[in-house]
């Protein structure tokens with residue numbers, strides 16, 4: 263062979279590159295394993311490692327004992343005791359294509375045949391998601407959790423028992439009577455996505471460090487020195503294998519091992535399956551790929567294991583990775599690219615969102631050239647500058663985001679990003695209220711961007727559901743100034759529509775029919791469609807059932823609004839402000855005039871025979887038989903308006919024990935005062951509960 267073969271003499275270039283790669287990889291190893299704060303995506307690390315592997319393969323003289331190619335994982339850090347794994351903790355080889363899985367299967371078959379094992383046609387594999395967390399080995403002795411350790415370098419890990427004991431899905435003692443005398447179980451500790459989001463939100467609010475992704479959150483939490491902090495992290499575990507065991511006749515198959523673990527209370531991933539042959543593996547891979555974004559936790563691929571453990575033994579391991587298993591990776595969700603610029607997009611409520619314009623990069627199957635920076639605080643916190651190299655992440659259907667800057671690669675000439683003083687769309691002032699993360703354009707519906715977004719929202723599926731009125735058409739209609747308010751949509755003519763690009767006779771007719779159909783709506787949809795700040799679908803529905811009519815809602819003051827379940831002062835203020843705005847009242851009247859209508863709503867105000875119907879009531883003092891909230895809800899359901907302040911318009915004051923100034927004021931104003939007994943008579947015995955919720 264010529265050219266690419268193994269060579270005895272090493273070109274200076276290659277030696278220099280190998281040294282540079284080794285240094286860089288060592289630094290990334292340290293960042294990842296010791297600091298739990300990687301600065302480059304895994305995909306980039308893998309590329310660097312593979313480049314070094316290729317160099318070393320061509321020039322074996324370049325291999326040094328400390329080369330990152332010569333080991334798995336990292337050295338333990340000071341602060342944790344070392345733990346020798348009784349059996350090495352294996353890692354997994356990677357495959358990135360179907361061909362590599364084919365080759366894996368061929369290797370297995372050849373080795374088994376060479377060892378005189380008669381292999382069936384469809385060799386059985388255990389297939390499971392590859393959880394993106396931190397590897398853990400837990401030792402149970404006589405059924406009691408004795409020790410927990412990280413993988414470390416596979417032979418020696420760190421003692422993290424104190425932290426692992428805080429994870430609720432890790433049993434402190436095994437269930438059942440037949441627990442082995444010694445059982446080392448291997449698994450993956452992870453932070454589910456929802457918990458990760460919640461944790462980061464809270465951490466950011468407290469001004470604490472946020473985690474870059476759920477995997478680092480899991481790894482970082484395990485290596486916490488203070489277990490009380492770990493206990494507050496939403497960690498979970500899936501077990502996938504065993505190490506050393508004593509006093510257990512281990513079953514023949516991997517799948518049966520997992521079943522036994524399950525019986526001892528050691529949970530494994532519920533999505534694991536036994537599949538047949540390469541076909542079965544690839545089919546599983548594809549199925550899981552379509553579900554990847556819907557899973558509760560991050561995965562970075564799937565794992566296939568030869569199910570029969572006698573075959574596993576025959577196949578053995580190479581350099582700490584088993585020959586009998588492989589990780590089939592999904593496309594990376596994080597990649598590196600360069601920020602070419604940052605622009606501010608204006609949303610429906612005027613919020614300015616910084617968006618990074620990127621050097622296009624292929625991430626998880628699509629080319630990404632824009633990524634959100636969320637808001638100006640996030641941009642500052644991450645210190646993103648134009649010219650920076652950043653990690654972009656695209657997970658599922660969510661908008662790609664800039665995760666972090668790779669500061670090691672920051673050039674000299676980066677440019678800072680400034681919050682614009684004026685709206686980039688309409689030129690109105692941009693304001694940023696004290697203490698808020700979001701800056702807003704003050705242009706309201708004068709701003710074309712806000713108009714556009716308001717119309718988009720109005721037409722969307724869960725709002726007025728105007729089928730066929732997409733983003734592109736809305737943009738055209740707004741640009742041509744044919745549509746300024748939602749009501750203008752209902753006055754569109756076929757001629758106006760056909761004047762737009764790519765709209766023919768047929769689609770114009772379809773759209774007019776869709777508009778006609780959407781006129782017939784429901785009150786909750788209509789309220790949602792109005793785009794009142796903080797009023798999502800659920801709040802819109804709650805407002806509709808509570809007030810029953812648009813008029814009642816329009817007339818409600820903040821107290822009345824706050825008597826709706828889950829409506830607090832912020833939402834109440836936004837609702838009030840929305841209806842108080844003349845422009846909004848005009849648009850609503852215009853919409854009604856255009857024939858927008860809905861059937862009557864069955865309200866929570868069940869009867870207008872109730873003595874409380876339409877009455878304004880104030881609750882004061884302490885009630886003994888029920889909580890204030892329950893009393894409020896019960897009164898609202900009977901049609902009363904429960905408000906907080908006593909005035910001459912108050913119909914009744916209901917006074918519990920230790921009623922103070924409100925009772926005095928009621929007496930001064932001559933407002934009727936009732937006691938708790940009267941209240942209970944009104945709201946009926948069925949609603950009487952004590953403060954613990956007992957009937």
Ligand code: JCF
Nearest residue numbers: 352353354391392393450502565
């Ligand atoms: O989910 C995982 N991250 C995972 C890692 C699952 C497995 O079944 C594994 C693993 C690492 C090594 N099995 C081995 C042998």
